[in-house]
Amino acid sequence: MKKLLLSFVFLLAVVVLAACGGSDEEAGGESGDNGDGESSSDSGSKLEELQESGTVTVGFANEEPYGYQGDDGELKGAAVDIAKAVFAELGVDEMDAQLQDFGQLIPGLNAGQYDLVTAGMAITPDRCENAIFAEPEMVYGEGLVVQAGNPLGIESYEDIANNPDIRVSVMSGATEVGYLEEMGVSDGQVTTAPDIPATFSAVQADRADVTTATEMTLRLAMETSDESQIEFVENFEQPDIEGVPSYGAPAFHPDNTELRDAYNEALQGLKEDGTVAELLEANGFDPESNFVAAGEVTAESVCSGENY
Template sequence: MVRIFSALVLSCVSAISLADTLDDAKASGTLTLAVANEIPYGYLDSDGEAKGEAPTIALHTLDALGIDNVEVLVTEFGSLIPGLKAGRFDVIAAGMYINPKRCEQILFSNPTYTIGEGFLVKTGNPLALHGYEDIKANTELKLGVMAGAVEFGYAKDFGIALDQIITLPDYPSGVAALKTGRVDALAGTVLTMAELGSKSDAVELAQPFEDLVINGEKINGYGGFGFRPGDERLRDAFNTHLAGLIGSPEHVAMVEPYGFGTHTLPGDVTAAQLCTP
């Protein structure tokens, strides 16, 4: 059974220290996930059901662990790590990229996918924006990024001026900013940008798109599940299950409806590697 909770409902919950989240969850059969309502990673559909790559895999994993009463909390992406650390939920199931900065704050499972970047632009791409270099080359342009997402760091590290980077609370706000001209492009993963582009005739995925390269390295994000420090046993239980699931025909069938598949498999890359600066 999956129960959906608004972030506001649990906003007053005090941080609590659990002796062992895995044991407690197995004893009660209950655990709380958090999503950021970002298609196709983790969101609620029109019926209030948890959908997306991360919740689908998480629910499958938790069921295998004997935990079948799963509460799903919706919060802004930028509130995921603070909320996890405050004890408002137990697992981040939002397709969050694993990187050293985040690894300093929370634990991560091994990745379940890898994906590249993309831009959302006005239909017809009137400014011919096909990559981060196009924004950097014209200081009059503004690039929208979601608060708490990796694209802010990507843009800064690429050399785009800080006054060109506009931080927005979520992607619907980003689409609105693009439509009104507050930003000239919205940055995010290619799957998210394609999904947003499919919902409005006013915007589209920028195609073709130049691979993002920083310091000679092509940038691909690797996403996984987030856990509180101290919940190593829960993280390890996820990793054990994921090791037998990721890349299997069952896994591919589970995630293909969301645009993932064999082309987004993470290979042998581990969280330990991604957490290393």
């Protein structure tokens, strides 16, 4: 009887040890560690997931000519066209476009609403703390739109700072908010709006004296605006501050490094074969002055402040 009991105890111990060993292996597999410290649920499998589904989800803001919704409901713009071309190279042909206020794009990205943001978004050190950027696809400067006749003689951010009565409307979350602050414009002079049409409306309705955004954004918006009420400031003086000119690029979730790297690899090929320059030109950009050649300026150098 004792021998039988001992045999049973020994057999039970073997079973328990085997079960424990199996649990460790399964836990290791579920943790996704592929042996080099990276999770298999990281962006390497994310690209495979997108390739399998054939669709990438993209966040964008209504800002022509970077990323915007056309009259036909389709997502358009230079940043959009470049992203479509890159993902086609990666075997992902469909794009699920999600319209969002500019200031909510990175929060939405980090909440898992999008696979990336493609809005010609300027790379900044602050944004680099919350997202990872692909290499720059375009470079651009700033501009001003004022009431017709420019009654207050506004030709620079400095002019705005020197006259505390000037009212400015700016798209929420845009880099121009920080630029104005850095040039000495007080918070009380600035109000924000959800998109560019809303900033134009503020100037037209005399709720603001001036709006600012990138030059290309304002020039294109002027084409569909009542020029009897507002005008583009042709002799605008670009601010001599960090961040100008700006380098635009897609933003990815910080966990999706492999997806971002795959994007960069395909992007480089499209830069070198002339596709990116052609897509910029097709959307109204200068294929030379707005183009960033492969390796000329990197996202890392802008994030670090070297080229910011």
